[in-house]
Amino acid sequence: MxxxxxxxxxxxxxxxxxxxxxxxxxxxxxxxxxxxxxxxxTDPNAYPAPDEGSEGPLTSDADICIIGSGVTGVSAAYHLAHAFSQDENLVAELKRPVKAIILEARDFCSGATGRNGGHLTPDKWSDFVRLENERGLDEALRTLAIERHTADELIRIMGQSGKADYVDLxxxxxxxxxxxxxxxxxxxxxxxxxxxxxxxxxxxxxxxxxxxxxxxxxxxxxxxxxxxNLWPLKAVGVLYQLAASASSNFFVDLHTHTAVTAITPISLSNASSHGPFPRRHNLTTPRGQIGCSYVLHATNAYVSHLLPHLTGPxxxxxxxxxxxxxxxxxxxxxxxxxxxxxxxxxxxxxxxxxxxxxxxxxxxxxxxxxxxxxxxxxxxxxxxxxxxxxxxxxxxxxxxxxxxxxxxxxxxxxxxxxxxxxxTRTGDPFVGRVVDSSRGDTAELDGQYLSVGYNGHGMPRAFACAEVVAGMIVSDIRKQKWEPPNWFPKSYLTDSPKPVS
Ligand SMILES: Cc1cc2nc3c(=O)[nH]c(=O)nc-3n(C[C@H](O)[C@H](O)[C@H](O)COP(=O)(O)OP(=O)(O)OC[C@H]3O[C@@H](n4cnc5c(N)ncnc54)[C@H](O)[C@@H]3O)c2cc1C
Known part of the structure; x- marks a missing residue:
């Protein structure tokens, strides 16, 4: 041997x-x-183009800014598109579609998603004993359920859209x-x-x-x-196309080569009103500023660049x-x-x-x-x-x-x-509202959400985590109470207790 x-x-x-x-x-x-x-x-025919939206005018205003064009950010756009496709009341109040922008520092999907091993494998049991001992049976079962849900959904979507062959599923x-x-x-x-x-x-x-x-x-x-297994970059491209074409109630723009370098609060007295929700965040990019009401950090490994409290173990x-x-x-x-x-x-x-x-x-x-x-x-x-x-x-x-x-x-x-x-030290992603317990005044974090930290095992989790975080944003916009899906592990939530360092 x-x-x-x-x-x-x-x-x-x-x-x-x-x-x-x-x-x-x-x-x-x-x-x-x-x-x-x-x-x-290596496939020049993959879509969208790697540098889509990198030139020309920058969209300077949006309801929701998604930072990162990997599987998390694009899946979030997909879920938002589907949630708003039926929302005639909100669209009537806004007198326009709900607007989202995906901002990407480099080429489309060029982070971990576009560089990974191509596996879409729900984990059945590899850590089950520890999870059951530490978190109880129901939570251990949910860590399996979310992966099954993600894989089933991605396989269904690729099949129903006729793209299973395109993504080499x-x-x-x-x-x-x-x-x-x-x-x-x-x-x-x-x-x-x-x-x-x-x-x-x-x-x-x-x-x-x-x-x-x-x-x-x-x-x-x-x-x-x-x-x-699949071609992850192409699968995310399919999700983007589906989000962009889901309904006239939702509009998503993509700006690649547009890194977000800072997020600053817009004081509510200066905020222009946009129907039911004011603009409260200003995103700085080398191409200009973008005002928005909600921010989703889908930046995974890079999250602490904009949220420094997430630096370290x-x-x-x-x-x-x-x-x-x-x-x-x-x-x-x-x-x-x-x-x-x-x-x-x-x-x-x-x-x-x-x-x-x-x-x-x-x-x-x-x-x-x-x-x-x-x-x-x-x-x-x-x-x-x-x-x-x-x-x-x-x-x-x-x-x-x-x-x-x-x-x-x-x-x-x-x-x-x-x-x-x-x-992450727990092995879990962080999903939900941005929470920084070290800061007294967290008003400037209102409207900021994240879904990050998949521990090298994001393909069977990120799509569903994006579904959760998109659902939280939709509930907040609709002023409804958010309820977790039954397949979602509560330990992933940012406001669940975490081990102290
Ligand atoms: C080498 C490798 C192999 C892997 N193999 C597998 C595997 O086989 N199966 C599996 O399940 N998982 C695998 N993973 C993990 C999986 O790829 C990730 O968990 C998943 O892709 C994370 O997706 P994401 O969208 O959250 O992050 P990413 O795909 O990293 O997307 C984040 C995006 O945000 C952008 N960004 C960051 N900061 C900013 C900013 N300030 N402004 C604008 N844009 C910004 C980045 O450029 C990036 O495109 C692997 C990862 C790697 C690196």
Missing amino acids: ATLPVPLHAWSEHQVALGLPPPPGTRTPLPVANSTKAFWF THGGRLILLFSDEELAKVKANYEASKAAGTNMTGVSWLSKDDVWKQYGAPYPAVFIPGN SGVVPTRGQVMAVRAGVPADELSAAGGIGNEGLEYWFPRPVKNPAEDAPLVIVGGGREVTQPGFEFYETDDSVVNPAVGKALRAFLPAAFPEKYEEDRAPELEWTGVMGY
């Missing part, structure tokens, strides 16, 4: 390092220019390779607890080392779970991840269509569907390797214009070591890139 090029059992050290204070003077910067090119940006499942007896026991315990709690385990199968070797070519036991820790696209060493019919996860989720991979007959072998997207940078784990690294050579070396060696007969050791990747994730 080849030696794996990554240290095993690194997760506990990862969590210790995540809890350490940031290096002195750390302030999360804006996203850097000249980011590395992710595979997802696949359902090949996920092989969780278990590299040690310790990892096998832990995954099994979580599986048993989750199953006992009534989780639907359809499609889950446990495989011995011999089974895995015969079927997949890796000499380790594993558990197979259902799972999906009790906030959102920016964390650089690395991915590469490399050809398998065998043709598609000799490689399983399943994606995979290994080493406590730190490595992940999946073979892209082969669409071009000229391709002799599938292109495999493989990411991870941060644990070779211990004790740093790439925390507080925000420069995605470079790759880390040590991580790259581990990633190049990982698949040939795990699947010795399926990958070639000396095969160079066709592309290699980085992106910045947002980690």
